[in-house]
Amino acid sequence: MRTNACSRQTAALxxxxxxxxxxxxxxxxxxxxxxxxxxxxxxxxxxxxLVDRTTRADSPDFVPVPDRIATFDNxxxxxxxHPMYVQGMFVIDRLKELxxxxxxxxxxxxxxxxxxxxxxxxxxxxxxxxAEIVMATxxxxxxDEFLAxxxxxxxxxxxxxxxxPYTELVYQPMLELLAYLRAHGYTTCIVTGGGIExxxxxxxxxxxxxxxxxxxxxxxxxFQLDGDAxxxxxxxxxxxxxxxxxxxxxxxxxxxKVPIAAFGNSDGDLQMLExxxxxxPGKRLGMIVHHTDAEREYAYDRDTRVVKLxxxxxxxxxxGWIVVDMRRDWRRIFAFEK
Amino acid sequence: MRTNACSRQTAALxxxxxxxxxxxxxxxxxxxxxxxxxxxxxxxxxxxxLVDRTTRADSPDFVPVPDRIATFDNxxxxxxxHPMYVQGMFVIDRLKELxxxxxxxxxxxxxxxxxxxxxxxxxxxxxxxxAEIVMATxxxxxxDEFLAxxxxxxxxxxxxxxxxPYTELVYQPMLELLAYLRAHGYTTCIVTGGGIExxxxxxxxxxxxxxxxxxxxxxxxxFQLDGDAxxxxxxxxxxxxxxxxxxxxxxxxxxxKVPIAAFGNSDGDLQMLExxxxxxPGKRLGMIVHHTDAEREYAYDRDTRVVKLxxxxxxxxxxGWIVVDMRRDWRRIFAFEK
Numbered sequence: 189m190r191t192n193a194c195s196r197q198t199a200a201l202x203x204x205x206x207x208x209x210x211x212x213x214x215x216x217x218x219x220x221x222x223x224x225x226x227x228x229x230x231x232x233x234x235x236x237x238l239v240d241r242t243t244r245a246d247s248p249d250f251v252p253v254p255d256r257i258a259t260f261d262n263x264x265x266x267x268x269x270h271p272m273y274v275q276g277m278f279v280i281d282r283l284k285e286l287x288x289x290x291x292x293x294x295x296x297x298x299x300x301x302x303x304x305x306x307x308x309x310x311x312x313x314x315x316x317x318x319a320e321i322v323m324a325t326x327x328x329x330x331x332d333e334f335l336a337x338x339x340x341x342x343x344x345x346x347x348x349x350x351x352x353p354y355t356e357l358v359y360q361p362m363l364e365l366l367a368y369l370r371a372h373g374y375t376t377c378i379v380t381g382g383g384i385e386x387x388x389x390x391x392x393x394x395x396x397x398x399x400x401x402x403x404x405x406x407x408x409x410x411f412q413l414d415g416d417a418x419x420x421x422x423x424x425x426x427x428x429x430x431x432x433x434x435x436x437x438x439x440x441x442x443x444x445k446v447p448i449a450a451f452g453n454s455d456g457d458l459q460m461l462e463x464x465x466x467x468x469p470g471k472r473l474g475m476i477v478h479h480t481d482a483e484r485e486y487a488y489d490r491d492t493r494v495v496k497l498x499x500x501x502x503x504x505x506x507x508g509w510i511v512v513d514m515r516r517d518w519r520r521i522f523a524f525e526k
Numbered sequence: 527m528r529t530n531a532c533s534r535q536t537a538a539l540x541x542x543x544x545x546x547x548x549x550x551x552x553x554x555x556x557x558x559x560x561x562x563x564x565x566x567x568x569x570x571x572x573x574x575x576l577v578d579r580t581t582r583a584d585s586p587d588f589v590p591v592p593d594r595i596a597t598f599d600n601x602x603x604x605x606x607x608h609p610m611y612v613q614g615m616f617v618i619d620r621l622k623e624l625x626x627x628x629x630x631x632x633x634x635x636x637x638x639x640x641x642x643x644x645x646x647x648x649x650x651x652x653x654x655x656x657a658e659i660v661m662a663t664x665x666x667x668x669x670d671e672f673l674a675x676x677x678x679x680x681x682x683x684x685x686x687x688x689x690x691p692y693t694e695l696v697y698q699p700m701l702e703l704l705a706y707l708r709a710h711g712y713t714t715c716i717v718t719g720g721g722i723e724x725x726x727x728x729x730x731x732x733x734x735x736x737x738x739x740x741x742x743x744x745x746x747x748x749f750q751l752d753g754d755a756x757x758x759x760x761x762x763x764x765x766x767x768x769x770x771x772x773x774x775x776x777x778x779x780x781x782x783k784v785p786i787a788a789f790g791n792s793d794g795d796l797q798m799l800e801x802x803x804x805x806x807p808g809k810r811l812g813m814i815v816h817h818t819d820a821e822r823e824y825a826y827d828r829d830t831r832v833v834k835l836x837x838x839x840x841x842x843x844x845x846g847w848i849v850v851d852m853r854r855d856w857r858r859i860f861a862f863e864k
Contacts, residue, residue, distance in 0.1 A: 375738075400781045410771070412771075413797070417805050418774065418804050420778050433749040436756065436758060441747070443737065445738070462751050
């Protein structure tokens with residue numbers, strides 16, 4: 189019989205304490221700033237206050253560990269979404285790769301708009317026009333094949349401006365925030381409008397968030413046993429759109445609890461912020477990352493090629509949502525910055 | 527700033543060790559049997575072997591903690607499903623309660639069959655006939671209202687034979703198994719053909735399994751903000767059937783990892799067992815609870831009013847699945863037994 193990892197860790201610490209004859213210094217007691225990439229200001233204060241009020245045993249807003257759920261949008265909240273959603277870049281690269289097998293795509297205006305990265309034109313073909321393209325690049329293969337395809341693409345794709353892998357374009361302050369919340373018993377979950385398996389393919393090592401804590405949009409899958417090979421086939425049918433009013437639905441469906449805190453950056457997160465904070469008892473936090481730094485990243489809100497930040501920004505003051513001013517509040521945006 | 531719960535616990539243990547001048551005895555090292563309701567035999571040995579081989583650091587089958595996923599069917603695997611699924615009992619009681627508001631139900635043959643608990647007759651009206659009844663009792667209310675309804679019913683409903691709350695009819699050996707696996711770093715998940723929110727309403731305190739680790743069948747929901755009240759409305763539309771070939775689909779969708787071990791009791795679990803064990807590298811465990819004890823519980827397999835155990839039982843020897851003989855392998859079935 190084995191002792192479990194937790195017991196072993198505890199035993200090691202106990203041994204260390206006995207050898208040293210003193211208590212080990214616990215990380216959280218050291219006074220080191222767990223959020224070094226956040227400048228002092230209202231956003232950082234709001235985060236520290238949330239953790240203090242919801243985790244201090246004698247606080248009237250104390251939340252038991254199993255109920256400490258924090259949800260994060262992904263695109264534009266945890267990583268860079270400009271000049272185009274990363275998954276959009278993936279779709280275009282996949283279309284080009286698959287084109288030799290599908291010469292007929294050249295004749296179809298929605299596919300042409302995608303090749304030319306003309307999102308305005310693509311939008312004219314509506315949801316069906318877009319769905320066709322998504323299905324052509326995301327379906328008719330197994331789940332394992334899709335995950336391998338995404339990982340292989342992610343390993344070699346580069347952001348057009350920063351010339352770095354997209355997984356280096358995650359926001360350092362948000363990585364620190366995820367770690368800080370988890371160190372205080374929070375379960376950190378992603379609730380993305382993007383594809384659930386697209387994000388699951390790479391998120392666990394990057395964010396420390398396992399697949400079961402990632403909610404996203406999905407297509408249907410089907411199980412079949414081919415000889416001795418169990419397979420899940422990805423079908424060309426939409427299963428669930430985890431965006432806007434779909435986000436509270438996705439949170440309830442996948443996580444089954446109302447978050448204590450929610451973090452977003454666009455109107456696609458409006459309903460998640462409402463669901464988390466409006467009319468709820470106890471301490472809650474709604475936070476919006478406002479892209480205000482064209483120099484270090486991008487600056488946009490009401491006027492952008494990706495989903496706008498308009499209604500949520502207007503609603504923020506009355507709802508008590510904290511707006512992070514990226515330029516002012518973030519000392520460092522990316523880990524690779526000097 | 528606060529130290530987190532884990533650090534506080536560690537600190538307390540360290541202090542205790544210093545005071546006592548000796549290492550505290552760790553539970554798993556004590557040699558106490560963590561599975562006292564299991565008789566010695568092949569089933570118990572298979573469980574202990576799984577844990578040993580997948581969690582011992584020097585084992586060739588070692589599995590890192592984040593990948594230690596074990597999935598459990600609910601009805602008939604974790605609790606009693608005879609003489610009828612508990613959720614079926616709930617439906618009938620709800621129909622009776624709602625009948626004064628819906629006198630027209632008396633005229634409809636599928637509703638009449640349900641009132642009379644005539645499952646054979648009810649089956650004749652097909653999926654649509656059954657879906658109508660489920661929708662009449664599960665939809666057109668908010669998620670919170672539904673959870674409250676289930677909890678209120680569960681608090682007063684009694685099993686017709688045992689005259690106890692259904693939540694006392696969970697299997698003691700399986701509770702020990704859940705705790706044993708969790709103590710060794712496993713995440714224990716429910717994958718039920720039953721309603722996801724029906725199970726989530728009561729499972730966390732009973733099994734120690736939070737809602738986010740419960741996968742089940744579902745109906746659609748819709749978000750709306752009524753003034754300052756965020757609501758999720760339950761719509762009369764099926765979203766997902768988590769049974770048979772739906773179980774691997776549900777596991778991938780909600781948990782995003784292939785389980786290391788799966789536990790079921792009927793042909794509704796066949797594909798989950800296949801998905802978990804067939805053609806997978808490393809140590810895996812598929813286990814079937816075989817109801818063989820008419821005296822203490824029930825005895826059934828190929829001939830039953832609930833889902834049969836037939837194909838999975840036939841496949842078990844070739845697949846290496848362990849069949850638990852309830853009468854022989856379980857010293858105690860329910861906690862209330864003497």
